[in-house]
Amino acid sequence: MKKVLKDILNPAAIVFFGASNNLMTFGTGQFLNIINDYKGNVYPIHPEEKEIFGVKVYKSVEDIPEDADLAIMVLPTNLIPKFLIQCGERGIDRAIIISAGFKEVGKVNLQDEIVSIAKRYGIRFLGPNCIGIYNAYKNLNTTWIPYHPKKGGISIVSQSGTFACHPFPYFIENGMGISQSISVGNEADIDIVDCLEYLEDDSNTNTIAVYIEGIRRGQEFMGVAKRVSKKKPIVILYVGGTEAGSRAGKSHTSALSGPDHVYDAVFKQCGLIRAYNIEELFDYTMALASQPLPKGRRIGIITDSGGSGAVMADTCERMGLNVPILSKDTQREMRSILPSIAAVTNPIDVTIDSARHFYVEIPKILLKDPSIDGILLYGLFGPSIYKRFLKLNEVEIDGFAGVSREMLDELLSLCKRYRKPVLASSFIGRRDEEVVAYFQDHNIPVYPSPERASKAMAVLSKYSYLREERS
Amino acid sequence: MKKVLKDILNPAAIVFFGASNNLMTFGTGQFLNIINDYKGNVYPIHPEEKEIFGVKVYKSVEDIPEDADLAIMVLPTNLIPKFLIQCGERGIDRAIIISAGFKEVGKVNLQDEIVSIAKRYGIRFLGPNCIGIYNAYKNLNTTWIPYHPKKGGISIVSQSGTFACHPFPYFIENGMGISQSISVGNEADIDIVDCLEYLEDDSNTNTIAVYIEGIRRGQEFMGVAKRVSKKKPIVILYVGGTEAGSRAGKSHTSALSGPDHVYDAVFKQCGLIRAYNIEELFDYTMALASQPLPKGRRIGIITDSGGSGAVMADTCERMGLNVPILSKDTQREMRSILPSIAAVTNPIDVTIDSARHFYVEIPKILLKDPSIDGILLYGLFGPSIYKRFLKLNEVEIDGFAGVSREMLDELLSLCKRYRKPVLASSFIGRRDEEVVAYFQDHNIPVYPSPERASKAMAVLSKYSYLREERS
Numbered sequence: 021m022k023k024v025l026k027d028i029l030n031p032a033a034i035v036f037f038g039a040s041n042n043l044m045t046f047g048t049g050q051f052l053n054i055i056n057d058y059k060g061n062v063y064p065i066h067p068e069e070k071e072i073f074g075v076k077v078y079k080s081v082e083d084i085p086e087d088a089d090l091a092i093m094v095l096p097t098n099l100i101p102k103f104l105i106q107c108g109e110r111g112i113d114r115a116i117i118i119s120a121g122f123k124e125v126g127k128v129n130l131q132d133e134i135v136s137i138a139k140r141y142g143i144r145f146l147g148p149n150c151i152g153i154y155n156a157y158k159n160l161n162t163t164w165i166p167y168h169p170k171k172g173g174i175s176i177v178s179q180s181g182t183f184a185c186h187p188f189p190y191f192i193e194n195g196m197g198i199s200q201s202i203s204v205g206n207e208a209d210i211d212i213v214d215c216l217e218y219l220e221d222d223s224n225t226n227t228i229a230v231y232i233e234g235i236r237r238g239q240e241f242m243g244v245a246k247r248v249s250k251k252k253p254i255v256i257l258y259v260g261g262t263e264a265g266s267r268a269g270k271s272h273t274s275a276l277s278g279p280d281h282v283y284d285a286v287f288k289q290c291g292l293i294r295a296y297n298i299e300e301l302f303d304y305t306m307a308l309a310s311q312p313l314p315k316g317r318r319i320g321i322i323t324d325s326g327g328s329g330a331v332m333a334d335t336c337e338r339m340g341l342n343v344p345i346l347s348k349d350t351q352r353e354m355r356s357i358l359p360s361i362a363a364v365t366n367p368i369d370v371t372i373d374s375a376r377h378f379y380v381e382i383p384k385i386l387l388k389d390p391s392i393d394g395i396l397l398y399g400l401f402g403p404s405i406y407k408r409f410l411k412l413n414e415v416e417i418d419g420f421a422g423v424s425r426e427m428l429d430e431l432l433s434l435c436k437r438y439r440k441p442v443l444a445s446s447f448i449g450r451r452d453e454e455v456v457a458y459f460q461d462h463n464i465p466v467y468p469s470p471e472r473a474s475k476a477m478a479v480l481s482k483y484s485y486l487r488e489e490r491s
Numbered sequence: 492m493k494k495v496l497k498d499i500l501n502p503a504a505i506v507f508f509g510a511s512n513n514l515m516t517f518g519t520g521q522f523l524n525i526i527n528d529y530k531g532n533v534y535p536i537h538p539e540e541k542e543i544f545g546v547k548v549y550k551s552v553e554d555i556p557e558d559a560d561l562a563i564m565v566l567p568t569n570l571i572p573k574f575l576i577q578c579g580e581r582g583i584d585r586a587i588i589i590s591a592g593f594k595e596v597g598k599v600n601l602q603d604e605i606v607s608i609a610k611r612y613g614i615r616f617l618g619p620n621c622i623g624i625y626n627a628y629k630n631l632n633t634t635w636i637p638y639h640p641k642k643g644g645i646s647i648v649s650q651s652g653t654f655a656c657h658p659f660p661y662f663i664e665n666g667m668g669i670s671q672s673i674s675v676g677n678e679a680d681i682d683i684v685d686c687l688e689y690l691e692d693d694s695n696t697n698t699i700a701v702y703i704e705g706i707r708r709g710q711e712f713m714g715v716a717k718r719v720s721k722k723k724p725i726v727i728l729y730v731g732g733t734e735a736g737s738r739a740g741k742s743h744t745s746a747l748s749g750p751d752h753v754y755d756a757v758f759k760q761c762g763l764i765r766a767y768n769i770e771e772l773f774d775y776t777m778a779l780a781s782q783p784l785p786k787g788r789r790i791g792i793i794t795d796s797g798g799s800g801a802v803m804a805d806t807c808e809r810m811g812l813n814v815p816i817l818s819k820d821t822q823r824e825m826r827s828i829l830p831s832i833a834a835v836t837n838p839i840d841v842t843i844d845s846a847r848h849f850y851v852e853i854p855k856i857l858l859k860d861p862s863i864d865g866i867l868l869y870g871l872f873g874p875s876i877y878k879r880f881l882k883l884n885e886v887e888i889d890g891f892a893g894v895s896r897e898m899l900d901e902l903l904s905l906c907k908r909y910r911k912p913v914l915a916s917s918f919i920g921r922r923d924e925e926v927v928a929y930f931q932d933h934n935i936p937v938y939p940s941p942e943r944a945s946k947a948m949a950v951l952s953k954y955s956y957l958r959e960e961r962s
Contacts, residue, residue, distance in 0.1 A: 190939075267836065297942035372515075447657040468661075
């Protein structure tokens with residue numbers, strides 16, 4: 021099975037059913053998404069078109085000039101059996117069946133039919149009723165979302181096509197990298213369990229985000245999830261614990277859901293981190309994929325604004341972390357460099373102060389303090405604020421607002437040296453702020469709010485604790 | 492007191508203490524923020540400078556050529572008494588004291604001194620240790636954040652300077668309008684209670700967001716909050732319910748916090764909506780400021796993706812809303828226009844379908860259905876997705892991807908006609924998507940995730956219920 025998923029995520033050539041020159045169909049969007057980036061050959065099959073957006077079209081899969089190793093199908097539901105047989109005859113034994121209209125709308129027989137065709141020809145497939153896959157390491161995006169996040173360590177496995185691709189713009193906005201995303205849809209053949217097994221040994225994946233509406237193979241899921249989560253953190257979002265959620269899930273991917281508390285107990289037993297919404301799912305994986313695990317729960321908070329310091333401290337304690345009062349020595353050391361109105365007990369509110377203190381000196385003191393296990397940073401004001409004051413736009417980062425790349429590099433090497441997690445946040449800095457982009461591009465997440473950074477820190481601590489407990 | 496706050500938020504001319512030609516100080520940033528937009532005269536006072544960023548400087552407040560009616564002070568703490576006296580002598584009886592270093596760092600006597608000077612001269616002031624104010628209707632931003640959200644109905648009252656201004660970029664990103672933002676800091680004179688009383692009758696304010704780290708005048712707060720919240724919804728974020736949060740708050744604004752459950756009971760008794768983080772605070776106010784209140788809890792969900800439909804349904808039920816199965820008639824009406832793979836029970840998953848169905852026909856059916864009280868919409872794919880498929884950037888909205896302004900206008904007029912709340916969400920559409928901007932600019936909030944829209948809908952229903960119960 022590991023080889024099957026590896027094949028599907030790394031095809032050498034693709035046969036595509038369901039693209040046309042009508043932009044307003046799913047199939048065409050997905051086809052364009054593939055040909056815009058993928059380096060391998062793509063062979064569209066269509067009975068009438070000669071070319072689709074510049075790509076030569078073949079009337080039948082028999083006509084294609086090489087042995088393609090993956091078929092992608094976005095066809096009217098009733099045509100799937102016929103074309104799946106043609107693929108089998110042509111020796112193509114990997115497929116992604118994107119078309120919906122099977123078990124999730126009550127057509128159980130039709131779904132059974134494609135399963136039996138696949139068995140006959142040895143075809144292994146994702147779907148039906150899925151959105152396909154994204155492999156950043158292969159520049160291959162078969163989904164309908166034309167955003168291509170950069171390479172990274174997070175892989176997504178999702179019963180919903182939505183969550184396998186709609187968050188891509190969010191990944192890009194937050195400078196997050198992705199490894200692979202796999203939408204399993206109705207799981208008629210390959211399912212969530214198979215995907216977890218595949219990702220267990222995938223060297224490009226260090227963290228796994230899972231979205232489910234129900235688990236089909238309970239025993240197998242628990243066995244695999246328990247094993248994999250010891251090596252790689254798994255964050256899971258479960259929708260289906262309410263009547264309406266369950267109903268929606270069933271008509272969506274024909275998933276069989278169960279009571280929330282049962283699923284919750286399963287997740288706990290398997291060492292999974294539970295997310296309660298899609299933002300949590302990616303907030304948590306972003307931290308887990310990029311940061312070393314903290315040795316304990318004691319967090320140091322650095323802020324340039326008191327309110328954010330207070331909400332971070334409050335959130336940390338609500339989430340089970342500690343924000344200890346720093347030792348007299350540490351306080352003295354900070355006091356010697358900070359303005360008199362600064363707060364130094366923890367949170368450390370530097371107020372307005374030199375960039376060097378904020379980005380290097382204060383983090384250094386906390387990183388080397390053995391009574392601190394992780395650091396939260398709020399602020400990150402670089403040049404853009406000052407540019408706006410002056411109504412300027414063309415000022416370079418170096419030497420402006422006192423922030424230099426050297427300074428940020430110094431912080432990055434301190435983080436590496438002391439191996440403690442650092443999570444940043446800002447209401448103001450987005451990727452258009454050079455400092456924020458620099459952090460994100462060097463694996464320090466920058467959350468859009470101080471509470472979200474604090475919750476992600478709590479999850480790092482939780483996973484660290486879970487792994488220790490189960491090792 | 493109402494007049495006092497009105498004066499401070501609508502000055503005719505300002506005296507500014509603490510700006511210089513050094514961009515890297517708070518005072519200078521705040522000064523630039525004011526002069527960049529404010530139409531009234533601003534008189535900077537400085538002993539040595541002749542001009543500050545092009546504005547003529549006066550050596551003393553005695554020298555200014557007109558009767559300014561507001562003094563803003565960003566001076567070293569110890570200088571405040573002296574200059575406050577000079578303002579008093581010059582007849583300026585409104586002030587914003589931004590400088591920190593008073594009660595919050597233990598300097599109780601110094602704070603008492605400025606209070607007694609103010610009393611002597613009849614000066615009423617905000618602060619000390621605050622960030623000042625923003626009044627969108629006056630183009631006046633005295634804060635340090637150089638972002639100026641458009642005019643709207645939300646007013647902010649905050650003990651933290653951070654939350655009175657750091658969220659401004661967030662307001663702009665989400666197309667949210669603001670009325671006024673007031674940072675009260677240490678509340679040595681004007682406090683939260685005064686601000687609520689002022690906003691009660693302020694015609695530019697229809698919704699109030701409050702951030703507190705503790706309440707100083709408990710009885711008065713309860714009396715006023717109870718009264719105001721019957722007229723205008725108040726959403727409140729309280730930080731201080733944990734040991735670390737309380738400690739941070741105390742050193743931040745010298746606030747006296749109390750146990751979380753006590754504050755929670757107070758909020759409930761006063762009819763306040765509680766937010767647990769800053770995103771909730773603004774998610775909720777954004778809905779309350781823009782939407783009619785639902786008559787009940789029954790929500791219709793329209794989505795172009797099943798996963799988002801499922802999380803909205805799940806979140807709604809977790810938050811106490813209902814997602815009822817639609818009547819046979821309503822389902823039939825939808826089935827007659829939607830593709831066969833669409834789901835029509837509720838959530839309504841249109842899958843990929845015409846823009847007219849998504850934006851007009853389906854909303855219309857739900858808006859006129861008497862068994863539905865409010866609508867959640869997920870999707871909002873306009874032209875930008877298609878542009879990306881084609882690697883184009885210069886396509887006009889009209890007639891592209893089937894979405895036209897006329898269509899959106901039709902939806903807006905349906906919303907107006909049926910007076911039901913509509914909240915939208917999308918992972919993909921931000922303001923750079925024309926459809927999203929059009930929604931936001933016409934008072935339909937577009938949340939960055941389906942769960943956040945669902946939670947905001949629950950708050951609309953909660954406030955509707957609270958108001959009914961207490962009327």
